[in-house]
Amino acid sequence: MIKKMMLDYTNKVCLAPMVRSGELPMRLMADKYGCDLLWTPELIDKKLITTTRIENKQLNTIDFVAANNNHQNSKKPPTEAIIFRKHPQESGKLILQLGSSDPELAVEASSKVIKDVDGIDLNCGCPKSFSTHSGMGAELLKTPELLCSILRNLVEKIGKPNNKPISCKIRMLANFDKTYKLVEQIVTTGISNLTIHCRTPNMRNRQNPFWNYLPKLIPLIEKNGVSVILNGNFQSKSDLIAIQKALNNDKISIMMAESAEANPSVFSEVPKSQDQLITEIFELGKKYHLYSGTKFLIMNMIPGKSKYYQIFSQCKNFESMEQEIIKMNENKTIEQWKNDKIYKILNKNCQKSNSFNEEEFVKEMEKRSVEVEKFFGAWKEDAMLLDLNDSPTKRTMEIPKHKLKNNRNGNVNKRQKIEAV
Structure with missing residues (x-):
């Protein structure tokens, strides 16, 4: 008990x-x-x-x-x-x-x-x-x-x-x-x-x-x-x-x-889109937190492929970030911006980012529920209690362009990838 x-x-x-x-x-x-x-x-x-x-x-x-x-x-x-x-x-x-x-x-x-x-x-x-x-x-x-x-x-x-x-x-x-x-x-x-x-x-x-x-x-x-x-x-x-x-x-x-x-x-039952959440957490950060910490929270909430990732990363203080948030909220219905991933639900699955609308998110979670049921439905003690293969996998990822350093000739260095463990 x-x-x-x-x-x-x-x-x-x-x-x-x-x-x-x-x-x-x-x-x-x-x-x-x-x-x-x-x-x-x-x-x-x-x-x-x-x-x-x-x-x-x-x-x-x-x-x-x-x-x-x-x-x-x-x-x-x-x-x-x-x-x-x-x-x-x-x-x-x-x-x-x-x-x-x-x-x-x-x-x-x-x-x-x-x-x-x-x-x-x-x-x-x-x-x-x-x-x-x-x-x-x-x-x-x-x-x-x-x-x-x-x-x-x-x-x-x-x-x-x-x-x-x-x-x-x-x-x-x-x-x-x-x-x-x-x-x-x-x-x-x-x-x-x-x-x-x-x-x-x-x-x-x-x-x-x-x-x-x-x-x-x-x-x-x-x-x-x-x-x-x-x-x-x-x-x-x-x-x-x-x-x-x-x-x-x-x-x-x-x-x-x-x-x-x-x-x-x-x-919640169905999460909100990123633009709504960024607006909300900005206000809380401005009231209760440092700018550097607030920016860290917001950058984690912006999909890497969003146009706004670069825009927000260049903000230097609460004032400049507030201006960009105002623009983000105004751009929501403008054709050139409305399909940006910041207006969708950001989902993280083992560090992989996915963006969904409400219907897509619900379907993705339903699929996960089936996988959970399937795993435990097939659980057998002899197989499941063996030692785990827990070796860390390597990850190869592209360095974002803004983080690449130029050589003396002004050209981007040849090393385009890094490995992290």
């Missing part, structure tokens, strides 16, 4: 923790369009500890700020950086994701913010260097004793005294027995929820996630009174319905990252 806490993780569609993308404007957009639970970007314990809590009466937000130390030789006065900003609209659904590899630091950092969030989630899955340094993120999967020690300390010293749930987010291991043992250890720490990113630390987000182990892992997790959220290339609310039906379990939740980053209205 699933634990009853102040926060219920079951049967939910959630916004994933995303560095830079999961800031307040994105969370407010996701909430507006029906997101049930909101994760902050990963916040590092040592940084959180240095913050000061400020009630921002002008914006009606709670800000955690830290000194932004300039170079010692700089004549500029010290400035303050907002590490975390919370809006009252997020109350009852906001989970702070914590980066830590030290039980004491994890508790100290969490104690500073626990009154203003609805849960603490330990990052045990991100494989990027900004998360794995000092043994954090996916590195914790290699030290399960330390991982579980952090969770137990958070449960006993933060969760229970404040009646707030503690959770964690992991990636799978390539071997089933090792994954099962790891999960078995984690779910006995007293946590309320376990989020499984259905890729291994070696994998990249352009690779399809593995669902092979889920029919064995989910019963183990729920048997210990812990709820389950699944993450990895989920793209719509229909994905939740499909996987619940395929696994005959209406308690399962899903978490969306890349699809929400591209289109934060994906939490």
Whole structure:
């Protein structure tokens, strides 16, 4: 039986923790369009500890700020950086994701913010260097004793005294027995929820996630009174319905990252077009966020083949961007512009961009639902519990023309492609 806490993780569609993308404007957009639970970007314990809590009466937000130390030789006065900003609209659904590899630091950092969030989630899955340094993120999967020690300390010293749930987010291991043992250890720490990113630390987000182990892992997790959220290339609310039906379990939740980053209205039944969303998130960014951060959010929402990608990339401030947004909204019915992909729904599928109208989007999600049902309908234990082939695939992509460097003769360099892993 699933634990009853102040926060219920079951049967939910959630916004994933995303560095830079999961800031307040994105969370407010996701909430507006029906997101049930909101994760902050990963916040590092040592940084959180240095913050000061400020009630921002002008914006009606709670800000955690830290000194932004300039170079010692700089004549500029010290400035303050907002590490975390919370809006009252997020109350009852906001989970702070914590980066830590030290039980004491994890508790100290969490104690500073626990009154203003609805849960603490330990990052045990991100494989990027900004998360794995000092043994954090996916590195914790290699030290399960330390991982579980952090969770137990958070449960006993933060969760229970404040009646707030503690959770964690992991990636799978390539071997089933090792994954099962790891999960078995984690779910006995007293946590309320376990989020499984259905890729291994070696994998990249352009690779399809593995669902092979889920029919064995989910019963183990729920048997210990812990709820389950699944993450990895989920793209719509229909994905939740499909996987619940395929696994005959209406308690399962899903978490969306890349699809929400591209289109934060994906939490609704039928998402809005990109031009509408860009207009909305611009206004939120102008009010609650820095220009550089707002531009980052908007550029992720513009299809690469749109004429507006270059236009917006050249904007230098809120004023110039606002002018381009006005033009974008005026151009919607003009023949030369109306077929631009910015006026469609942007969908991301393992980092591949697709643009749909409403009818096309619904049909695409229906096709995905059939694929989910087909996969679990054909699930056989002997085949599915074999070791995963999780080698990262290489990606070859063209360098955008504006990023190509000219040689001394003014000609574009011959190297036209790059490989990324």
